[in-house]
Amino acid sequence: MYNEIIIAGFGGQGVLLAGTLVAQAAIEQDLHTTWFPSYGAEMRGGTANSTVVVSTDEIGSPLAFNPNALIALNEPSLNKFMPRMTEKSVIIANSSIIAQGTEYKIKPYFVPVTEIADKEIKNVKTANLVAVGALIKALEINCPADNKSDICELEKRVLTLKSALTACEKAFSSKPELVEINKKAIQAGYDYIK
């Protein structure tokens, strides 16, 4: 398994945190992982992104030269990273604030993560993790099992929902009251993709 995942959006939408959660999920599965932020001049309202590499082998560059997954929480991010996507790339686009009319070279999974976070989870700040849940399901679907597949092999092929939920406990260990709500957000995103 080798995944280069870009998570991008407005500063303040939690793209850095969402990235650390994905990296933590990789640790839960005993995989190699790196997380790299866009650091520096970004501020609330500007654009920000984080890149997470997840691999069964040791990782060279922490940058994504051939990203195979993208979470775009806003339209500028979708437009910025779309040119680097290939046919095999999996894209989650936040359809709460991205219009679905545009033709893109790779068709994203449109998921209204902001609405799901607001209405279902009752906390709009969890939109980032709704998107992470959706990405985990989408990667699962797009990485079909071979004939001999069983649950052990699933862990070798993709990040699992279980790892992401366990990662929540670590990522929010300093704010335990946020663990359950973020787990719910991941589950809601995961369940949205059919």
Next chain:
Amino acid sequence: MKILMKGNIALCEGAVAAGIDAYFGYPITPQNEVPAYFSKKMVELNKVFVQAESEIAAANMVLGAAATGKRTMTSTSSPGMSLKQEAISYMAALQLPALIVNVQRGGPGLGNISGSQADYFQAVKGGGHGDYRLIVLAPNSAQEMYEFAYDSFDLAEKYRIPVLILTDGMIGQMMEPVELNKTPKKDFIEKDWALTACKGREPRSIKSLLMRDGVLEKHNINLQEKYKLISQNEVQYETYNTDNAEIIVIAYGISSRIAKSAVKLARQEGIKAGLLRPKTLWPFPSEIIKSLAKDGTKLLVAELSHGQMVEDVRLAVNGKVPVEFIGKAGGGVLSEQDLLNKIKNLK
């Protein structure tokens, strides 16, 4: 248990485990996590943290603290490193052990805040004035940031020399799983040279102004003997698939990771490629490079600069085999594909 943390934080954890007494620094991206961490941690540990008024002041505070025999460090990024050079030259002259960290960013000048490896010359060829050396360590992961910081204080004290960790914005800013597996150091042996107030004993002095006839000459000879000893004892490097390699990539820090991936890709395509990674940039692993430079072998140096370490590689092989170079600077990062293409062209 592996904990997800930034390279910069792993470095701090290593220094704390090594028993650091005092941190002095001044903010600059991309190393700000380091002073931010110590501003909280040193209060908890009841040790010293000072945000100085400038990089120059911070480096001189390290000099002062080191003279008392305490474990001390400073960290900065490239433009700040230029400012610290005067104090570093003095510390080399005074034979003071300390840790200095340069999380390199793009230069010259104020440059930008992207990762870079363009301060190699400054790190290994002096930087400040006079005939001196620093031990220069080049970690290539968050785990090594932890381990090298942990080891650097012992190394510095063993030889009474400042140790420089030369890293970059990518290693510093990147998060990776880190195992904090080192035993915290404590109960240090008292140093017979430290300035600790001389009540009840002969006064000691530490100075670098040596005006009397022949004294400075003798001091320089002593320093050179020490540097020779370090060159013999402290070279560290990693080799990967070099045994039957026809093309050997030589890279340190972040470039070495990209190089290793490129070497793996080349091997998949049947090209006999290997990697040599210096972990110490000074002393430089010249001997192993010389021994790898067999007839028919080609060396390829990869750096995030326009060619600095490549000069030391060329000196090591002394014209015996071709030494090629690939590099990017000013925020550009080599990709695995860039390196693979270069390797294929050399084939």
